[in-house]
Amino acid sequence: MIDWSDWFYEPLALMWIVFIGWIYSLLIGPLRSRFEGSTAFPKKEARYFFSGLGLLFLSVCSPAARIGALYLFSVHVSVQLVIMFPVAGLFLLGLPAWLIDAVLRLPGMRLLGRILFHPWLCGASFVLLISLWYMPRVFQWGISSPLNHVCEYSVVLLAGIVMAWPLITPSQSHPAFKYATRMVYLFGLEVAMTAVFSYLLMAEHPIYPNYSLAPRMISGFDTLNDQVFGGILLSAVSSLFFVGALGHAFYQWAKSSK
Numbered sequence: 001m002i003d004w005s006d007w008f009y010e011p012l013a014l015m016w017i018v019f020i021g022w023i024y025s026l027l028i029g030p031l032r033s034r035f036e037g038s039t040a041f042p043k044k045e046a047r048y049f050f051s052g053l054g055l056l057f058l059s060v061c062s063p064a065a066r067i068g069a070l071y072l073f074s075v076h077v078s079v080q081l082v083i084m085f086p087v088a089g090l091f092l093l094g095l096p097a098w099l100i101d102a103v104l105r106l107p108g109m110r111l112l113g114r115i116l117f118h119p120w121l122c123g124a125s126f127v128l129l130i131s132l133w134y135m136p137r138v139f140q141w142g143i144s145s146p147l148n149h150v151c152e153y154s155v156v157l158l159a160g161i162v163m164a165w166p167l168i169t170p171s172q173s174h175p176a177f178k179y180a181t182r183m184v185y186l187f188g189l190e191v192a193m194t195a196v197f198s199y200l201l202m203a204e205h206p207i208y209p210n211y212s213l214a215p216r217m218i219s220g221f222d223t224l225n226d227q228v229f230g231g232i233l234l235s236a237v238s239s240l241f242f243v244g245a246l247g248h249a250f251y252q253w254a255k256s257s258k
Helices: 011-028 043-060 063-070 073-093 097-104 110-116 119-133 136-142 146-168 179-201 209-213 223-257
Strands: none
Touching: 011 043, 011 146, 043 063, 043 073, 043 146, 063 073, 073 146, 073 223, 110 119, 119 136, 119 146, 119 179, 136 146, 136 209, 146 179, 179 223, 209 223
């Protein structure tokens, strides 16, 4: 059923990862001097970015990606969570401030930057993108072909980066929230994402038909249990991130207020 030695389940996904790494390497390497305010080769940022790229490879090119696409919804959710939180965070930390600000200063990017990276729109965009992606027709489309898989991974990655922007962006032109505002932002995300969690946890029947038709890999672990477990994973990991980040923001805010 699954070839556990096959780590190139979707060559298109591997090409996508290589392309991301190639573009990043060009921007911080040979093309660095073309950006206003650029500094020496950003070693720390490069370590963050390529750590995220390695984690992305482990997520989408391992047998787990195939299991999640064909057999187990909960495994697919796990792959999305890895892309949504650690990979997106590492990618954002891996972008030097001078690169972000130089790109956002380009004539065609100024308005887009104001809209896309407006702090409150970041949170709204994240909730909207993730909510839409779990709608049955959209979800089914996302797992129906290798090209659609890459589109899905790209959207989830973008949603994660946009969500994390007000928290950890190094940009000077579109800076991160102050700690007090971060707490409000994170609380709002936790509340807003409850609708997605509830949709999966409270469903009385399988929502995604392809998993109902797939062979069961684990005896006694039927489609509905798999779906509920996926909802639990999404809820638990997301809440762990939001509440943990909120607690950190509160600690830093309290320390700075003394």
